[in-house]
Amino acid sequence: MAEFLAGIEQLALARGLKASFVAYPIVNALHIMAVGALLTSVGLMDFSVLGAFRSLPHAPFVALLRRVALGAFGGAIITGALLFSVKASTYAAMPIFVVKITLILLAGANFLAFTRLTRTSGVAESAGGIAAVLAVISLGLWTCVLFAGRFIGFL
């Protein structure tokens, strides 16, 4: 594992990013942009499950937000992996980083549970209380992911 992480740091891309005064801040900014879009779209979907935005047509609203969320998640993964690669062994050894990855996996499991629930019971509103609980969990988890991610730079 240690060798694998050290190997990541030796990749040409990681070495270039470590030394670059332009690329690193740009990747950093793109990561923030992706995370912001992700939390906004996920948050709007969660609030809509909880009964907000009733005046908007539900299906196209959710379809758009889900597309934004998945695209933003992909962007966050790519930019996050780039930032990680610069000091892979350092970050992997940080408890707050492990916490963040665990929270992302939990949020992913929560998303899968939600899609299963709404597939079996139709739309989210009819899924009732369980869907609302999952939406609250989603809001909590993604907010914690954001804070954990920011604290990587401060611990």
Place this chain on the structure above:
Amino acid sequence: MQLPLNPMQGVVLAAALMFGTAAYAHHGWSWTQDEFFELKGKIAAIYIGNPHATLDVDAQGEVWRVEMAPPARTIAAGFTEEVAKLGDAVTAIGHRSREEAEKRMKAVRIIVGGKRYDVYPDRLPPA
């Protein structure tokens, strides 16, 4: 519909849980003592790169983490991987962590081989 927490309470609780675990920060100077601190030792590791340039300094068997400026600023001060090597005697002047047990400081000036590298020239101790 009955919920254990409403969404806002959930967010606030999550925020409280996360902030509760934050003891100190290495960005900025809020985590360091106000008084100046000087560390002498031998260089155990050099990292000049994003997001922060750091030195590991072995001071009588204790390894300290010495944080410097962001890489652009550190290199602008003349401190690069070429000017120092592992085992070189080094003096770091700056501020140590408020946590007394923590072997970590943020340097404003690094002295290696008799040469001064002022990575935070605006924060030097009065001459």
